[in-house]
Amino acid sequence: MPNLHQRLQLYTQGNDAYVFVPIDTAGAQSLTVHRSSGELVLNPPHSLPPSARPSSKKLLYGLLGIISLSLSEYVVVVTGREFKGRLLGHDIYRATDFDLLPLGQNINVFNPPHPVEAHLLNLVRAHLNGGVFLFSYTWDLTRRLQSQWETREKDAERPFWETADDRFFLEQTRLIELTMGNTSQDLSPYILPIMYGTFDIRNATLQGRTMQICLISRRSRFRAGTRYFRRGIDHTGHVANFNETEQLLLVEDSQPGEFGTQMSFVQIRGSVPVFWAEVNTLRYKPDLQIMDLPDTSDMMRKHLLEQVSIYGDQALVNLVNRKGHEQPVKDAYERYVAQLNLQNVRYQYFDFHNECKNMRWDRISVLIDELEDDLKRYGYFHLTSNQPETVQLQHGTVRTNCMDNLDRTNVVQAALARWTLNQQLRAVGILSNEDSIDAHEDISKDFREMWADHADAIANAYGGSGALKSDFTRTSKRTRKGVLEDGVKSILRYFKNNFFDGARQDGFDLVVGNWVPRKTPSSSMFLITDPRPLITRSAPVLASFSLFMICAGLTLPRTSDYSLFYYFMLWITLLSVALIFIMIHGIDYVSWPRLLPSTDYIYYTGPGFRSAHHGKGFGGDNAPKDALGHVDQRKMAEQREKADFCRSRRGREKSGSISFFLSVLVNS
Structure with missing residues (x-):
């Protein structure tokens, strides 16, 4: 080489x-x-x-x-x-x-x-x-x-x-x-191959044997992006936030520094492979949009068969809630999986929040029991220096997803990795059949920290903050302090996802080559100008000034209580009007991607499911309108055509662009 x-x-x-x-x-x-x-x-x-x-x-x-x-x-x-x-x-x-x-x-x-x-x-x-x-x-x-x-x-x-x-x-x-x-x-x-991902390696000693534990995640450059702007599957069969995670166990033989026993266990995660999205409206829960497109079955089949061709048999572990906001995503996933009925693919649902409620995180063992036959059948890669062939190969993987493929997915993947690590250590005679790494604090602590750091890195890349529930990953216990920290992280994700992720998504699309810049910069002025009406742009200014005046009235010297009553009433009224206007037109205040607009799913009118139409103004819809106020399908088609053209790496001069990922991948 x-x-x-x-x-x-x-x-x-x-x-x-x-x-x-x-x-x-x-x-x-x-x-x-x-x-x-x-x-x-x-x-x-x-x-x-x-x-x-x-x-x-x-x-x-x-x-x-x-x-x-x-x-x-x-x-x-x-x-x-x-x-x-x-x-x-x-x-x-x-x-x-x-x-x-x-x-x-x-x-x-x-x-x-x-x-x-x-x-x-x-x-x-x-x-x-x-x-x-x-x-x-x-x-x-x-x-x-x-x-x-x-x-x-x-x-x-x-x-x-x-x-x-x-x-x-x-x-x-x-x-x-x-x-x-x-x-x-x-x-x-x-030509230096560079990937977006995570890498961590730790030295450990157990029962007198020297070893290394290594954790590598690889984030796909396809359908790369941020949490709310890249969901589901695309028309090439790639899913958002796809990560391959490999846990390596290297055991030293008689020669110091020579790791003759090498073991590898691979898991994957990826967004639910149907056409769906969540539309930011400044509300904490975005509007859920599921699109039943004609090629949904074909794209899901293409995606799953690609995983089978690469990794072998697939166990699809779905952690999406069975009730409430997430239920339609679960139902769509199950409907299409049942319709495809692929031979090498098995679907396994686990109601994570219901099973683990009241901080009963030990209940994840229920899922491991349900997957045990698959895990034993899939196995792991095992190579030793004293044999010309492998001891065994890994013949399948577990594909885990929750809504974001972050927090619940991290907890489950860490649990599966722990179960497999115990099996590997028993296979090489380091642990007895009744023993576990949980009984050995040093190696257990390193294992937990590696998986927690790995979870934080993937969550930061995609969601904008560290992983939730990381206290359980780090300590094997769910604590009230961890719940409080999760609240802070959730707030951080909210602000990043609504007000900063548009530019981050543009960075992904530009660097991986999804959008090719025009050679005349004056034709791309839409990237740096604000096309919103003056009244829309004025509302945040009015709200900020009103809040300033209210604070000033509370701190500056007073002349009379009578005049302050009307003073406060004026500015509180203006503040309330501005905030109500902002919430009613919430979509106009979200930081949306500008290179590849999200028009396709924001104003989708075809078959599927839509939880609500918040944030679209008093009419409830800001789609392009014709003179009669109807949705202008021609302009919608033009916007879709423009986005599709920009996505094509061969639509313009291909030379000079680097196909660069990212996945890492990167907000909440």
């Missing part, structure tokens, strides 16, 4: 080109990126263009690719990394700092010549700085251990970018296209 360049020095040829020079690889070919044409050229070994000069003393730790914005393309480079741990002799890093190098001649990334370009650059920076991007120069982080072992011979001489799992690889389109299309120019040493 070709070595990846681990450290690069940046040189410049005036304003004509960037030259990336490997530092640690003797005789390596440097890479020139011409700014005028965007052409990438490998230079002869031991040579530099004659006019190349060092740009700075800052080292680069990898190229993420080239992203195209309105006025210029930019080379995205990693300028900072954090060591996260060592897995089977391979160093794992997190990218912590990034730079964007413009190819345009007159572009200053800190003072762009147009406000649209400045806005897009801010979206890219916020996405990169807010995500957890992991990489290794010598280990394929995007693939689970079993997958790497099964293709080890075929992959021996192939570069990382060819073997990486496309779902989790933030692919560098330009570099890969040039490598595939030009046999004389192999850019593979510059």
